[in-house]
Amino acid sequence: MNAGSAQSIPYWNTLAKIWAAAVGAFNPVEGIRARAMTVQGWISGDDSREIVRTALSLGENPTIVEVGVFLGRSVAMLAGARSMRGSGKVHCVDPFDCSGEEYSMPFYRAELQASGASTVETAFLGNVKRLKLEAWIQVHKGTSSDIARRWTAPIDLLMLDADHSPDGALAIFEEWEPFLKPGGMLILPNTKVGKKTPGHDGNRRIVDETLRAPRFVEVRSVLSVTFARKAA
Secondary structure, three states, X not given: OOHHHHHHHHHHHHHHHHHHHXXXXXXXHHHHHHHHOOXXXXXXXXXXXXXXXHHHHOOOOOEEEEEXXXXXXXXXXXXXXHHHHOOOEXXXXXXXXXXXXXXXXXXXXXXXXXXXXXXXXXXXXXXXXHOOOHHHEEEEEOOHHHHHHHOOOXXXXXXXXXOOOHHXXXXXXXXXXXXXXXXXXXXXXXXXXXXXXXXXXXXXXXXHHOXXXXXXXXXXXXXXXXXXXXXX
């Protein structure tokens, strides 16, 4: 990022904050989404709105887990929703090292460079602080398998957005899905119907091969994101 564009970031963040506050006064979903859009990321359309609505719909003090948070756009959606509701915690699982399947890593490195931050963790924590969401998140720095081995709590909403290779996505799903409560919500990004990029279609394969009755119900796709409820 050149010096001129770097200097413009606070200005644009200020404008975005004003816009988000104005929108949020009339439409909470759009307000939360507008603030999340100030964080670099890829989910941006009606799928982002549905993520916010899903997080808002949860009951009191829910446990939310996102595996693979990168710079924090979807965390801003989830934690922003729970901040508005006044309860809950978003547990953020990530090694913060731009790792993942071969397809995604160049995009991660490019987005990190564009952010102007020296590390993914620095950028993520900076975004969380800027959006005043520190009280609504808990960071678990490490790989999915490392954190899952130590995890014990039932989960109300589980979002899996880490390794998108077929083997990697399936391993992460199998590590975390047992903790999802009956009736809990599962969110799988990068699952656009009809789009299968070789080596990057792991979550799409889970949707096609696993997210069906009797194990899962209310399966629906919104743009690039699939939502499903674990059967009670």
